[in-house]
Amino acid sequence: MLRIKLLIIAIAILISAFDASTQQVLTLEDAMNIALENSPDIKQSRINMEQNREYLNAQLFMLKSRFSLDVTPIEYSNTQTYNDYFSKWNTTENIGSNGTLVIQQPIKWTDGTLSLRNKFGYQDNYSEASNSSYTGFDNNLYLSYNQPLFTYNRTKMNLKKQELALENSTLAYSIQMLSIERLVTQAFYSIYQKQMSVRIAQEDFDNQKVSLDIIRSKVEGGLSAQEELLQGELNYATSNSNLDNAKVDLENAKDQFKKLIGVSLYDEIEISTDIQYKPVLVDLEKAIQNGLAQRLELNQRQIDLNNAEFDLIATSATNEFRGNVDLSVGIMGNNENFANIYDKPTKSPQVGITFSIPIFDWGERKARIRAAELEVESREMDIKNLENDIVINIRQIYRNLQNLNTQIAIAEQNEKNAQLTYEINLERYKNGDLTSIDLERYQNQLSQKKMDRANALINYKLELLNLKIQSLWDFENGSSFVPQELQNNIKSSK
16 A cells, blocks of 8 residues: 555656646747747748749749750651652652750840750651662751840849849748737737736735734634624635636636747746836837838838839830841751761851831720839839828827836836735724725725736837837837848848
8 A cells, every 4th residue: 555655656746747847938039939930920931932032043043054955866757749740659768867956045134045056967868759869967057146126125024023022022021020029929928917917816815815814813802793704704715716717817828829839738838027117218200210211011012013113014015016136147067978067068147137016906005004004003102101101100109108108107106005005904904993895995906006017017018019010120229120031031132
């Protein structure tokens, strides 16, 4: 029996040790790092950014020289043709092989293409019509250049579009990081509020316990009526229930927080923070100027405007007058002996100019251009509206911060007054000059003033974070708040 008890005790110790080892004490910075690593939205934004970076790399690689080789190892044909003059069918048989090497170099600045081609072949041909055959080699080497005329540079535009796509996805990734920071900070301070509620409820419960002991001793000594003891027991039970409710709310908030930052729901976590009130001097004009200069959403709207302008250029090319120039210079040779293939070379220069001239399109081009112009106007209005929203939001946050400074000062004084009032009335209660119902009212007042002060401090911290996100300037540290990863990604894309 003793061994069984010892075994049970050992198991209990191991379980408690395991629970203690899995408990995590998280600061706000720890929680933020975990969320940035585990958040599905962050992962998706990161994948999208990497995808656009690879698309840009592919677009840049397309500007380099491209090599291709087409090889036909064997080619055989046997055809019959009818000769009207002799009224006779003739057979032609051909066996051959060939290969073509092509080197193409796109020209970014002109949208042209420079090509070098070399086609080498061998053929063994017999014609029944002439009763003759030919066996030999041939080689055709030529340099050509193709240049579009009177149209926009598609190569440069496609490259610029891909650069903007990468910048846009990088901005979206950084905005998602800021959004996660806001959500995690709000949830973190929400848990802090719950912890404060538990602490205040625990203090209230301890005070109620003291009050109950006092009234019990008074009733037993015949100094107070039995009803006072019943009321004290009721206050004690209510305080105990409030403490339990506060603990339940705290555990529920922790579960939601664990889900948000991406840790196991079965891990035990604890929040570690110490909110100290440090007034921050905020320059409203600085906040507005920095917000208008660096807000990521404004950059995104500008990218949308650039893309709309590119679409307008492309739309203007609908049914356009355009031309095309083809230049080619080459040398061709053939001989039955490979070594003598260029004994009698043939030069083959070519030049051609082609024009595409639209005549009548029933107004299609004009309508498409107008629609594209309206899209540009819409994007310009989006930028203006967002600028106004930024100014309004920063001004609102600034006013809230000024108001919260006053509220914090008032809340601190109210807490001091409530604490002093409670201590005075507790002495009156001990002396029998106050009922338990009256003391309960002072206790509730003290608890409420403590929560008011904690809430005012949390709201101040959240508004400072909101101002930092809206203006991208950290007034607490006096530095820019453009995410470093955004700066690195934009630099690497240029």
